[in-house]
Structure formats: C-alpha cells, structure tokens
Amino acid sequence: xxxxxxxxxxxxxxxxxxxxxxxxxxxxxxxxxxxxxxxxxxxxxxxxxxxxxxxxxxxxxxxxxxxxxxxxxxxxxxxxxxxxxxxxxxxxxxxxxxxxxxxxxxxxxxxxxxxxxxxxxxxxxxxxxxxxxxxxxxxxxxxxxxxxxxxxxxxxxxxxxxxxxxxxxxxxxxxxxxxxxxxxxxxxxxxxxxxxxxxxxxxxxxxxxxxxxxxxxxxxxxxxxxxxxxxxxxxxxxxxxxxxxxxxxxxxxxxxxxxxxxxxxxxxxxxxxxxxxxxxxxxxxxxxxxxxxxxxxxxxxxxxxxxxxxxxxxxxxxxxxxxxxxxxxxxxxxxxxxxxxxxxxxxxxxxxxxxxxxxxxxxxxxxxxxxxxxxxxxxxxxxxxxxxxxxxxxxxxxxxxxxxxxxxxxxxxxxxxxxxxxxxxxxxxxxxxxxxxxxxxxxxxxxxxxxxxxxxxxxxxxxxxxxxxxxxxxxxxxxxxxxxxxxxxxxxxxxxxxxxxxxxxxxxxxxxxxxxxxxxxxxxxxxxxxxxxxxxxxxxxxxxxxxxxxxxxxxxxxxxxxxxxxxxxxxxxxxx
Amino acid sequence: xxxxxxxxxxxxxxxxxxxxxxxxxxxxxxxxxxxxxxxxxxxxxxxxxxxxxxxxxxxxxxxxxxxxxxxxxxxxxxxxxxxxxxxxxxxxxxxxxxxxxxxxxxxxxxxxxxxxxxxxxxxxxxxxxxxxxxxxxxxxxxxxxxxxxxxxxxxxxxxxxxxxxxxxxxxx
Numbered sequence: 071x072x073x074x075x076x077x078x079x080x081x082x083x084x085x086x087x088x089x090x091x092x093x094x095x096x097x098x099x100x101x102x103x104x105x106x107x108x109x110x111x112x113x114x115x116x117x118x119x120x121x122x123x124x125x126x127x128x129x130x131x132x133x134x135x136x137x138x139x140x141x142x143x144x145x146x147x148x149x150x151x152x153x154x155x156x157x158x159x160x161x162x163x164x165x166x167x168x169x170x171x172x173x174x175x176x177x178x179x180x181x182x183x184x185x186x187x188x189x190x191x192x193x194x195x196x197x198x199x200x201x202x203x204x205x206x207x208x209x210x211x212x213x214x215x216x217x218x219x220x221x222x223x224x225x226x227x228x229x230x231x232x233x234x235x236x237x238x239x240x241x242x243x244x245x246x247x248x249x250x251x252x253x254x255x256x257x258x259x260x261x262x263x264x265x266x267x268x269x270x271x272x273x274x275x276x277x278x279x280x281x282x283x284x285x286x287x288x289x290x291x292x293x294x295x296x297x298x299x300x301x302x303x304x305x306x307x308x309x310x311x312x313x314x315x316x317x318x319x320x321x322x323x324x325x326x327x328x329x330x331x332x333x334x335x336x337x338x339x340x341x342x343x344x345x346x347x348x349x350x351x352x353x354x355x356x357x358x359x360x361x362x363x364x365x366x367x368x369x370x371x372x373x374x375x376x377x378x379x380x381x382x383x384x385x386x387x388x389x390x391x392x393x394x395x396x397x398x399x400x401x402x403x404x405x406x407x408x409x410x411x412x413x414x415x416x417x418x419x420x421x422x423x424x425x426x427x428x429x430x431x432x433x434x435x436x437x438x439x440x441x442x443x444x445x446x447x448x449x450x451x452x453x454x455x456x457x458x459x460x461x462x463x464x465x466x467x468x469x470x471x472x473x474x475x476x477x478x479x480x481x482x483x484x485x486x487x488x489x490x491x492x493x494x495x496x497x498x499x500x501x502x503x504x505x506x507x508x509x510x511x512x513x514x515x516x517x518x519x520x521x522x523x524x525x526x527x528x529x530x531x532x533x534x535x536x537x538x539x540x541x542x543x544x545x546x547x548x549x550x551x552x553x554x555x556x557x558x559x560x561x562x563x564x565x566x567x568x569x570x571x572x573x574x575x576x577x578x579x580x581x582x583x584x585x586x587x588x589x590x591x592x593x594x595x596x597x598x599x600x601x602x603x604x605x606x607x608x609x610x611x612x613x614x615x616x617x618x619x620x621x622x623x624x625x626x627x628x629x630x631x632x633x634x635x636x637x638x639x640x641x642x643x644x645x646x
Numbered sequence: 647x648x649x650x651x652x653x654x655x656x657x658x659x660x661x662x663x664x665x666x667x668x669x670x671x672x673x674x675x676x677x678x679x680x681x682x683x684x685x686x687x688x689x690x691x692x693x694x695x696x697x698x699x700x701x702x703x704x705x706x707x708x709x710x711x712x713x714x715x716x717x718x719x720x721x722x723x724x725x726x727x728x729x730x731x732x733x734x735x736x737x738x739x740x741x742x743x744x745x746x747x748x749x750x751x752x753x754x755x756x757x758x759x760x761x762x763x764x765x766x767x768x769x770x771x772x773x774x775x776x777x778x779x780x781x782x783x784x785x786x787x788x789x790x791x792x793x794x795x796x797x798x799x800x801x802x803x804x805x806x807x808x809x810x811x812x813x814x815x816x817x818x
Contacts, residue, residue, distance in 0.1 A: 393712035
C-alpha cells in the first residue's frame with residue numbers, strides 16, 4: 071500500500087505488496103503530497119482514472135470545472151495559496167491542449183502544478199486515434215518536466231518525482247501523460263523512499279564567501295534598496311526580509327508577485343515598482359547605489375530600460391535558479407540558494423545603519439508624487455474606488471485574485487497587502503481569464519479566508535462558464551467586475567500610443583448580474599457610488615458566492631505609467 | 647554580435663526517450679545557435695554524452711549552459727572551449743573522380759592522413775578524422791574535384807586527463 075495510508079511504504083520486501091491500478095497510484099501520490107483537491111473534467115482516455123477517483127471520494131475532492139483551462143488556473147490558485155502542489159486533470163487531445171495556457175502560466179510564475187492527462191491507449195499512440203494529440207511534445211517547452219508513462223511499473227516513481235519536481239527548487243508545472251490502459255493495469259511497485267534524480271539538485275544555502283561579500287556591499291552602501299520578488303513567498307522568507315530591512319534601515323520595493331511579502335503599510339515599504347509601479351518606487355531605482363534583488367528575475371515589466379535601472383548601482387542577487395542570475399542585469403554578488411536559508415546566514419552580518427538621508431529623499435518623492443491619490447469623479451465611480459472599498463470593508467484581510475490588465479494594476483496598487491499570499495495574479499504570461507478559476511482554487515485552499523476575485527469585464531468573459539462551478543460546488547468567492555465596457559488596457563494603449571484609433575477595444579457586454587442569476591448565483595449590478603459600497607458590504611456578509619457587476623468609469627487610465635522601451639525618466643503621472 | 651565564437655559544450659544526459667527533443671527545443675526557444683550536435687553512448691549505461699558546438703558570445707553561452715543544466719535529464723554540462731581538451735570530427739566525402747585523377751586525390755588524402763574507404767568506377771569516398779579545422783582545410787584543398795556528397799558527424803570532445811575534470815555545474 072501507499073505511504074498515504076500510514077503504512078510502511080517503500081522498498082519493504084517483507085510485507086506483501088498489494089497490487090494497485092495506475093489510477094490508484096496517482097490518487098495515493100496526491101495524498102502522499104498532502105493534496106486533497108483535484109480540478110478537472112473527465113473524458114474517454116481518463117475514465118479509468120475517474121473510476122479510481124470515485125473510490126477515493128472520501129479523501130480527494132474532485133471539482134468539476136467547465137473548461138479544462140479553469141482546472142489549471144484553479145490548481146495554480148490552490149498551489150499559490152497553500153504552498154503545496156496543485157493538481158489538474160483532463161482527458162487526452164482537446165482536454166489536454168486546453169490546459170496548455172495554464173502550463174505556460176505556471177512556468178512563467180514559478181507555480182508547482184502537476185497535470186495528469188489521459189492519453190489514448192498505448193497500441194493506439196501514433197495512429198492519429200480519436201482525441202489523440204502529442205501533448206508531451208507540446209508541453210516540453212512550457213513545463214519544468216514531463217513524462218509519458220508507458221509502463222505502469224514506472225508510475226509510482228514518476229508520480230513521486232512529479233510532486234518533488236513541482237514543489238522544490240524553483241517550483242513549476244510537471245506534466246504526466248498516462249495512456250488509458252496504463253491507468254487500468256496494476257502494479258506492485260511502490261515509490262522509492264527518496265526521489266533520486268541525478269540531474270536535479272536544487273541549491274540550499276548560498277555560498278558562504280558570496281554571502282559575506284553581499285554583506286560587505288550592503289553595509290558599505292549609502293542608498294540600498296531591496297527588490298522583493300515572488301521567491302520570498304515561495305521560500306517562506308517574509309520574516310527574514312522584514313529583519314533585513316529593519317536592521318539595515320533598507321527600503322523595500324516589490325515586484326508584482328512580491329506584493330505582500332513585505333507589509334505594505336510599513337514605513338520602509340515603497341510599494342510596487344515597474345511599468346505601472348508607484349512613481350516613488352521607480353524614482354528610487356534611479357538613485358540607488360545597491361540593488362538587493364531577492365527571488366526576482368528582473369522581469370522587463372519591472373525593470374523597464376535596463377540602463378536607466380540603478381545606473382552604477384552594485385547588484386546583489388539571490389535566487390534559487392542560477393539561470394536567472396546575470397540573465398538581465400550584470401551582477402556584482404551572485405548568490406544561488408534558497409532565500410530563507412541564505413538570508414538567515416546573511417542577517418547576522420548586516421550592520422545596523424542609519425540611512426536617514428536616503429529615506430528622507432525617498433519619502434520626499436513619496437510626498438511629491440502621491441501615485442495612489444484617487445481623483446474626484448462626480449459623474450462616475452472610478453475602478454480604484456472599488457478596490458479601496460474592498461480593502462476598507464474587508465479590513466485589508468481579504469485574499470484578492472486579480473485578472474490581467476487595468477484591473478490587475480489597480481488591485482495591486484489600491485489595496486495594502488500585509489502578508490504574502492494575499493494578492494494573486496498571473497504576472498508573467500498574463501492570461502486574461504485567470505482570476506475567476508484561480509479564485510476558486512484560492513478559496514478551496516482555505517475556506518476560512520475571504521476571497522475576492524477582481525476582474526475586468528473582458529477577462530471575466532473568457533472563463534465565465536465557471537459561474538456554473540461556483541454555483542454547483544458552492545464555492546464562496548466574491549466577484550467584483552470592474553466593468554468599463556472595454557478591454558481597458560487596450561483602450562489605454564490605443565489612446566496613448568495610437569492617437570485614439572480604437573480598434574477591438576469596445577465590449578458590448580451582457581448584463582453580468584443577470585448572467586450570474588441565470589447560473590444560480592447572487593448577482594447585483596450598479597453604477598452608483600453608494601450602491602457600490604453597499605453591494606460590497608452585502609457581498610462581504612453574504613454566505614455564498616456573489617457577483618457584483620460594477621459599472622465604473624469607461625475611460626479611466628492606470629497611472630503612473632512608464633512608456634514601454636523607456637525608463638523612469640519618462641514616467642506618465644496622473645495629470646489630475 | 648559581440649565576441650561571437652564557437653563554444654564546445656559536453657553534456658551528460660539520461661538516455662531517455664525525448665531527451666534530444668528537450669535539448670533541441672531549449673536551443674530553439676532561447677535562440678541559441680547550434681553549429682553541430684553529436685550524441686552517443688557514454689561510459690555509463692543509461693547515460694549518453696552530447697557534444698554541442700554553440701555559436702555565441704561568452705555570456706550567451708554561459709546562459710545556454712545554465713539553461714541546459716536546468717533540464718532534469720541533464721546531469722552535467724562542461725564548456726571545453728579554451729580548456730585542455732581533444733576534439734575530433736569524422737567526415738566522409740564522396741568525390742567524383744576519373745581513373746586518371748585517383749592518384750592525385752589519394753596523394754592529398756594521404757597528406758591529410760585521411761583514408762580512401764571506397765572506390766567505384768566514377769568516385770572515391772574519403773574518410774577524414776581530425777579537428778574541425780583540418781577537415782575544413784582538406785575540403786578547401788580538393789575544390790578542383792567535384793564533390794558529390796559530404797557527411798560530417800559534428801565535433802565530439804573530451805577533456806584531457808592531466809588537468810582532471812572541471813566542475814561542470816553551471817554556477818552564477
């Protein structure tokens with residue numbers, strides 16, 4: 071039997087081994103990894119696996135999504151909210167290809183998801199059988215690793231490797247493609263006690279000499295700045311980050327995925343940097359003499375023009391992925407290692423220093439460039455106000471899942487996230503339609519948390535079929551639609567960069583409140599400020615999923631904005 | 647491109663189906679240029695050795711090594727460029743020659759320490775082993791003969807023993 075049943079598992083030759091089907095092996099591997107939710111939709115090639123799930127219903131909750139893309143995004147939300155591995159499943163061919171976007175999203179955002187896809191039976195592989203597609207061929211460039219399991223005896227080892235790879239080092243998606251007949255066959259093999267992959271040895275603590283050098287560089291700097299990335303969250307290093315900042319009086323800016331890894335109301339927090347980052351966060355990157363990049367890949371949306379990004383500054387870069395170091399910025403102190411363990415070595419070497427002149431300068435920019443001021447708008451509700459109302463009414467305690475585009479930027483800007491895993495969005499790949507299914511995964515990760523999906527009208531329509539899943543499964547997610555009847559970011563770019571030639575930017579939307587009601591959800595629509603706040607308060611109290619169709623200003627832009635291809639010197643601030 | 651040259655990477659990879667696809671896919675999607683790629687069994691059962699000649703600047707090739715190392719099935723990567731190493735390529739060249747021209751080609755082949763491995767009424771096949779530059783030079787010298795077909799293995803390389811193996815792990 072498997073590890074999951076608490077019995078001695080592996081390698082024991084004394085106890086007779088009970089044969090398990092391939093489907094049971096997959097279920098046991100999930101339980102061994104502490105995962106008790108699977109998102110998916112069945113199909114011909116995965117029916118034997120669903121027969122195993124039938125027998126594991128008491129231990130594994132299967133959430134039937136209405137499009138396989140939602141399975142992948144929900145598993146992503148579950149993984150990010152729990153720190154465990156998310157699991158999504160589909161059948162062969164079209165079911166599997168529908169999850170391709172999710173895999174690409176996971177690899178960009180370093181999220182550990184295991185994808186179980188059915189494949190046509192082994193004798194049919196390569197024959198252009200019904201619902202056959204070479205999905206492992208498709209998934210190679212967008213997964214951390216992938217397997218096509220041709221022998222059920224390999225499956226216990228493959229499954230334990232898959233969960234290990236997805237969750238360790240730099241996390242990422244792992245795809246396991248299992249032919250229908252492999253699900254059905256039985257094996258007495260068990261997973262090895264320890265995963266042993268010669269080509270995979272993620273680093274632990276960073277090199278001691280480099281850690282000392284990092285401390286020297288940081289201690290000697292007058293104007294250091296910490297750039298906190300997703301790695302802080304993944305490694306669980308928020309406490310170490312707080313200590314590093316406070317001990318050295320070092321200000322902190324975050325990337326989009328770093329939002330919340332440092333408490334955003336802390337005086338040393340200067341918010342998110344980047345294309346739509348706060349002006350003062352970006353100004354500080356121009357003046358700093360030491361960039362301390364922690365668990366970040368210096369993404370182009372965060373960095374902008376490289377030669378205006380910390381010109382002349384020393385770069386200390388700590389990341390678990392050696393390939394990220396030196397990829398974008400020339401690095402003075404490269405450290406490959408787990409952030410938590412490495413920061414624990416670095417902290418005692420950091421001198422307590424007074425950096426008042428630097429902090430005064432940064433606070434001066436904060437005062438003179440108040441990027442988060444919401445302008446007066448007598449005739450329309452501004453989308454920023456909606457995010458601010460959710461912040462106020464939830465007491466800042468809601469988990470917020472943003473979609474992609476303007477809504478994503480406003481949700482990151484106008485809510486102060488005090489902890490990691492409070493703000494979720496798809497940053498790297500940027501797939502619209504992420505928020506609603508991801509919010510389902512975040513909610514099922516911990517149902518005691520309030521979960522708000524903040525989405526635009528365009529992104530909502532991409533996976534709106536998941537209203538059905540919310541209703542059928544009773545998943546208590548609050549959906550706030552920032553409905554501006556446009557693909558807002560497209561409209562903004564066409565206004566700024568294409569002289570207002572709007573093409574494909576306008577959306578002729580349905581009545582989302584009525585759509586929600588038709589799906590059996592509580593739906594409310596409004597365009598008034600008072601009603602908007604009342605609706606958010608109602609949704610906050612309501613015991614069940616709610617959809618708020620909030621008609622906001624149609625032409626509001628996201629500020630500040632750094633024009634693509636330029637640096638912080640050409641930032642566009644809110645003219646009002 | 648700045649300082650572009652050909653680098654020789656030697657990778658030890660698990661001998662699994664699809665491993666060549668993974669390596670090729672990586673090079674394609676990251677825009678690295680493969681000049682040649684040779685793969686065969688290594689001294690260890692279950693593992694193959696790939697010799698990859700990559701064109702690029704030192705920084706690009708460093709990044710290429712790191713990305714290669716991220717593949718789970720890649721056990722080690724060594725850059726033998728500039729290191730004490732022996733590298734060889736095998737080429738077979740089918741040359742159209744009349745009977746009267748045979749001695750001339752045989753003489754050049756002999757000078758280059760190649761071998762004539764096949765003779766027909768109208769052609770000869772020359773086998774040439776050596777550094778890539780030697781084969782290139784041989785081909786330059788025999789331009790007076792019409793070449794019918796060339797098949798080259800691409801370079802394979804191995805580090806010299808007296809310095810011991812270099813640490814192949816990609817490091818920042």
